[in-house]
Amino acid sequence: MIYAASNPEDELQHVQHHHRFVEGIKYTGWKKERVVAEFWDGKIVLVLPRDPSYAIRKVEDVQELVDNELGFQQVVPKYPNKTKTLLFISDEKKVVGCLIAEPIKQAFRVLSEPTGPETPSSKECQRAWQCSDVPEPAVCGISRIWVFRLKRRKRIARRLKRRKRIARRLVDTLRNCFMFGCFLSTNEIAFSDPTPDGKLFATKYCNT
Numbered sequence: 248m249i250y251a252a253s254n255p256e257d258e259l260q261h262v263q264h265h266h267r268f269v270e271g272i273k274y275t276g277w278k279k280e281r282v283v284a285e286f287w288d289g290k291i292v293l294v295l296p297r298d299p300s301y302a303i304r305k306v307e308d309v310q311e312l313v314d315n316e317l318g319f320q321q322v323v324p325k326y327p328n329k330t331k332t333l334l335f336i337s338d339e340k341k342v343v344g345c346l347i348a349e350p351i352k353q354a355f356r357v358l359s360e361p362t363g364p365e366t367p368s369s370k371e372c373q374r375a376w377q378c379s380d381v382p383e384p385a386v387c388g389i390s391r392i393w394v395f396r397l398k399r400r401k402r403i404a405r406r407l408k409r410r411k412r413i414a415r416r417l418v419d420t421l422r423n424c425f426m427f428g429c430f431l432s433t434n435e436i437a438f439s440d441p442t443p444d445g446k447l448f449a450t451k452y453c454n455t
C-alpha cells in the first residue's frame with residue numbers, strides 16, 4: 248500500500264490496513280446470518296447481494312483485503328445480482344476464508360504445461376497459463392478464493408490428523424449450495440484467472 252508518511256489521514260489508513268493484513272478481519276456475528284456449513288473449528292456463512300447493508304459491508308471489507316493481496320483491481324462481476332459470497336468464520340470470530348462465485352455458461356480448460364529441465368516451474372511462469380480455445384459448458388465461476396495466510400495448508404493438532412483445508416471446505420460447500428437441490432461436479436466449476444497458488448489448489452482439488 249502506498250502512503251505519505253507525513254499525511255495523518257494516510258498514516259491512519261496505513262495503520263488500519265496493516266492491522267487487517269496481520270490480524271485479519273473480525274466477525275462478531277449477525278442475528279440473521281445464513282450458516283451453510285459448520286465444523287469443529289468454525290462455520291461458513293453465505294452472503295447474497297440483497298442481504299442487509301451490514302453483511303454487504305463486511306463482504307466489501309474482506310474483498311478489499313483479498314483484492315489488495317491478489318493485486319486485483321476493480322474486478323466487476325458479470326452478474327452482480329447473482330454473486331454468492333462464502334465467508335469462513337473461525338472459532339476466534341475472524342474471517343479466515345472467502346470465496347466469491349457467480350453463474351457462468353462456459354469455461355476454457357488450462358492446457359498442461361510442457362515439463363523439462365529448461366522449462367520454468369508454474370510459480371516462475373506466474374500467470375501466463377495457456378488455455379484451450381474450445382469452450383466447455385460450466386455452471387459456476389469462482390472469481391476469488393482466499394485463505395488468511397496463517398491458516399493456509401495447515402495442520403491442527405498432529406495427533407488428530409486433521410488438516411485445516413479451509414479452501415477445500417469452501418469449495419465443497421459452494422458446490423452444495425450454489426444451485427438448489429444439486430451438488431455440482433468439479434467439471435461444472437471453473438476458476439477465473441488463477442494465481443500460481445490458486446492454480447495449484449485448483450489442480451489438486453479438481454484432480455486434473
Ligand code: ACO
Pocket residue numbers: 317389390391392393394395398399400401410411412413414415416438439440441442443444445446447448449451452
Ligand atoms: N501448492 C500445492 N498444493 C496446494 C497449494 C499450493 N500452494 N495450496 C493448496 N494445495 C493443495 C493442498 O495440498 C491440499 O491437498 P490435500 O487436500 O490433498 O491435502 C488441497 O490443495 C487443498 O488445500 P487447502 O488446504 O484447502 O488450501 P488452503 O486453505 O491452503 O488455500 C489458497 C489455498 C486459497 C490458494 C491459499 O493458498 C490462498 O489464499 N492463497 C493466496 C490467495 C490466492 O492466490 N488465491 C487464489 C486466487 S485465484 C482465484 O481466486 C480464482
